[in-house]
Amino acid sequence: MATNSRREFIKMSALASGMLLVPNFLHGLDGGGLPLLASSNGKRLVVIQLSGGNDGLNTVVPYQNDLYYKARPSLAIPSREVLTLEKGLGLNPAMEKLRLLYDQGYVSVLNSVGYPDPDRSHFRSMDIWHSASASDEYLSTGWLGRYLDSLSGPSANYAAIEVDDTLSLALKGAQYTGIAVQDVKRFFQATNDQFLKQAAQLHAQDHTHHQVDYLYKTLIETQQSAGYLQEKTKVYRSKKDYPNGEFARNLKTIAELIASGVESRVYYASLTGFDTHVRQAGQQASLLRELSEGLYSFVDDLKQQQEFDNTVIMVFSEFGRRVAQNASNGTDHGTANNLFLIGGKLKQAGLYNEGPNLQDLDQGDLRYSIDFRNIYATLLHNWLGGDAAGILGGKTQLLTGLI
Amino acid sequence: MKTSAREQKLQHLYWRAGFGIPFRPDQASPGIKQAVRELLHASGQATPLQVALARTEADPQTDAQNAEMRQQRQRERQQGFVLLNNAWLQQMATSEAQLREKMTLFWHGHFACRLREPRFALLQHNTLRAHALGKFPDLLLAISKDPGMLQFLNNQQNRKQRPNENFARELLELFTLGRGHYTEQDIKEAARAFTGWSYNPQGEFVFRARQHDRGQKTFMGKRGNFGGEDILQMIVENPRTADFLTAKLYAFFVSDVPNPERIKDLSSYFYETGYDIPKLLEKIFRAKWFYGPDVVGTKIKSPIELLAGLQRQFDLTYADGRSPLVLQRALGQELFRPPNVSGWAGGRNWIDSSTLAFRLRIGPALLQEAALEVNLKPDDDTEPTAPRKRRQDGLRTVRAKADLSGLHQQMQEAKERELIEKLSQKLLQVPLQPETAALIQQHIPSGVAHADKVTLLTLRLLSLPEYQLC
Structure with a gap:
């Protein structure tokens, strides 16, 4: 009887005050393990994924290299059109805005990023990038998800946000997962339906059946996260102009979450359509324009919010493309690729390393010189203050002088 | 026994051994012993899945030149996977051979290949289906000679002069012994034994004698001029293989929480019976503990169990062939598209905030014929998106009609x-x-x-x- 009436009491008071819907971390800093922004080193990471395998050689163009022009008779970008950087490399002409960021010392270009025994399947290679596994290793958690696991504590529930309807493997941990939100309002409505909210509250204190409890716990956390985001973002709306399109809209959502004081450490968004086997030039140019214009507005927005210095943006793709063009004015799946880091406080802006070596190819493909897992390790350790060795399995090295 | 208690047990059995019990007017409620016998009997014969597929294999001569043709082939492949997916899901929902469907799904996640050609995917599926309820050594030999498997794990490139270890590695690590029960040297030697195992364009196994390494090999302490069959034989002679498979079957049919005592007991029996799969399953389904509180209702339905179950119990008819694939992908389990060769991780890995919220909406929405909308991430391997169309490509709407009359x-x-x-x-x-x-x-x-x-x-x-x- 005592148990019953206690349960009744909790239920009643919960319904009356909505107390149980307040995210745990707001109850104070005594919960143990609350490395959110306010109480941590204040750094956050934004990951931008270019899906489909972006052609790196036409993104950062080796415009002084004859081998490049030989391999791509109709697809190479003429040297006079390239937006020159340094050391014989220049950006695709569609990336004027990124070049503006570069000139301000906000961009670091890492060349020849990859991993041993590269896989040419989109899915598998993305799987490798997300899980940070070796190419003959299969992990069911992602590198950022394991970072969340390492944070532990209730705050880990919304420490990572992907602006999308479904969650990427990268943000799935063993204990904690990020949340996927395309639109905060819609997410709130979908998860905080009155019936489900009441049903969840009935289970808030139950410990009868471990799987039922687990599902209700996940539901309650989702409802709380949605409520928290809804509450936080009610006020602020970005006044910055962003380009049209879903990608820029997603970046704007991230900027609004950041400016609203949402304490997430990691944000994730994708731009898709880079699988340019056929008639690449126009398609890639419009995507790269969308990328660099979106990023420019985003950076501008963050700067105005005084949040840019706390932010690093990483832009990557699952693989680069073959050095030689194919017969359809496109390129096929390749291996190593370039990767961008963008931030207000980079230690070394500009070109981090030499451009790719076009003389020493592996059966027509670029060889990697930087293992992407070392970039992850550096971001985790130097930027997010995470346990890189624990998260990545201890086989990585930190890149010096980057961030 | 009270009728309702017996019905609960039967429901449990049918959810685990199949995809639930359809609601029919004159339902008999046999005892468990008889129900298990009926389940096994109904799945006794293997009927191949029949799907008419277009020829979509690339023609290197025309495809290199003709981008249109390549794209056309790509669309046909995509359509092929829609047909395969629908056909199998339909079988799961309606077939009397529930246990064979379930067991084929298990092997699909165990010998997990993500193939490019629908015809190869169908061939492989029917190989798994044919041997799903036989003896494991026969299944292992058949799948090792399967063109899809040989292609997916690069055995086509495994030659005497230049061995490719991919198949040998996964064979030992993921299919039979499990990590920690073999050496790197065992992998190298096994790879040599499988050199020359290949297939022709018609999808038939071919042993290319000239590419085969006939030399002496040392595998797990034994020496000889081993071929692939010898390696497979030695693997199944190792009781560790029975342990590994039984633990995985226990997780699939019984519980995510391993019970070492039960698994050991089952594994010995599996080994003693020469890896007789139906006998092992019968032993599980007839065990008293299988109906205990630490087992009943403790498994999170896989997306396929959820969707096939809804289709089975509510006679769902989707508005189009794409719809069930959209749901599968949004929930993280698309038939014929396992994430990688280690299959679906399962259990709590199915659940995150978005998949749980979506799962809770699916049943009610489909039963009310309401539209379910979801933005899907692209799958560039099967359906490359033209950049201009990508925004519309991501958003999918799912609708179905349901029948609650039963x-x-x-x-x-x-x-x-x-x-x-x-x-x-x-x-x-x-x-x-x-x-x-x-x-x-x-x-x-x-x-x-x-x-x-x-x-x-x-x-x-x-x-x-x-x-x-x-």
Whole structure:
């Protein structure tokens, strides 16, 4: 009887005050393990994924290299059109805005990023990038998800946000997962339906059946996260102009979450359509324009919010493309690729390393010189203050002088 | 035994060994022993899945030149996978051979290949289907000679001069012994034994003698001029293979929480019977503990179990062939598209905030013919998106028609106040808390007709987390 009436009491008071819907971390800093922004080193990471395998050689163009022009008779970008950087490399002409960021010392270009025994399947290679596994290793958690696991504590529930309807493997941990939100309002409505909210509250204190409890716990956390985001973002709306399109809209959502004081450490968004086997030039140019214009507005927005210095943006793709063009004015799946880091406080802006070596190819493909897992390790350790060795399995090295 | 207790046991058996019990008017409730026998009997014969597929293999001569043709082939491949997916899901929902469907799904996740050609995927599927309820050594040999497998794990490139270890590595690590029970040297030697195992364009196994390494090999302490068959033989002679498979079968059919004692016992039996799969399953399904509280209702339905179960019990008809694939991908399990060779991780890996929220909406939405919308991430391997169209490509709408008449008939005689209890027993594998039952009642408008009440209660029950368990 005592148990019953206690349960009744909790239920009643919960319904009356909505107390149980307040995210745990707001109850104070005594919960143990609350490395959110306010109480941590204040750094956050934004990951931008270019899906489909972006052609790196036409993104950062080796415009002084004859081998490049030989391999791509109709697809190479003429040297006079390239937006020159340094050391014989220049950006695709569609990336004027990124070049503006570069000139301000906000961009670091890492060349020849990859991993041993590269896989040419989109899915598998993305799987490798997300899980940070070796190419003959299969992990069911992602590198950022394991970072969340390492944070532990209730705050880990919304420490990572992907602006999308479904969650990427990268943000799935063993204990904690990020949340996927395309639109905060819609997410709130979908998860905080009155019936489900009441049903969840009935289970808030139950410990009868471990799987039922687990599902209700996940539901309650989702409802709380949605409520928290809804509450936080009610006020602020970005006044910055962003380009049209879903990608820029997603970046704007991230900027609004950041400016609203949402304490997430990691944000994730994708731009898709880079699988340019056929008639690449126009398609890639419009995507790269969308990328660099979106990023420019985003950076501008963050700067105005005084949040840019706390932010690093990483832009990557699952693989680069073959050095030689194919017969359809496109390129096929390749291996190593370039990767961008963008931030207000980079230690070394500009070109981090030499451009790719076009003389020493592996059966027509670029060889990697930087293992992407070392970039992850550096971001985790130097930027997010995470346990890189624990998260990545201890086989990585930190890149010096980057961030 | 009380009828309801017996029915609960049967439901449990049918959810684990198949995809649930359809709601039919004159349902018999046999005892467990007889039900298990019927399950095995109904799955005794393997009927191949039949799907008419276009020839989509690349023609290197024309494809290099002709981009249109390549794109056309790509669309046909994509269509091929839609047909395969629909056909198998339909089998799961309607076939009497429930155990064969379930076991084929298990092997699909075990020998997990993500193939490019639908014809190869169908061939492989039918190989798994044919041997799903046979003896494991026969299945292992057949799948090792399967063109899809040889292609997916690069055995086509495994030659005497330049061995490729991919197949040998996964054979030992993921298919049979498991990590820690072989050496790197064993992998190298096994790879040599499989050199020359290949296939021709017609999808037939070919042994290319000139590419085969006939030299002496040392594998797991034995020396000889081993070929691939010898390696497979030595692998199944190692009882560790039975342990590895049994643990995985236990996780699939019984519980995510391993029980070493039960697994050891089952594994010895599996080994003694020469890896007789139906015998092992019969032993599991007839064990008293299989119906115990630490087993019943403790598994999170896989997306396929959830969707095939809905289709089986509510006769879902999707508005188009793409719809079930959209749901599968949004929930993280698309038939014929396992994430990698280690298959689907399963268990709590199915659940994150977005998949759980989506799962809770699926049942009620499909039963009401409401549109479900979801933005899908692209799958560039099967359906490369033209950048111009990508925004529309991501957003998918799913619709289906459902038929609740079977459930209505079963509830016709039920008294008003018993309805929720009876329905929750039919639809849920875990007990419904009285508080939750009361909450549901509050959300049903008073004075609705009996049949409408059945429908409304069903929709609420399907939207509960409890429905996600079996």
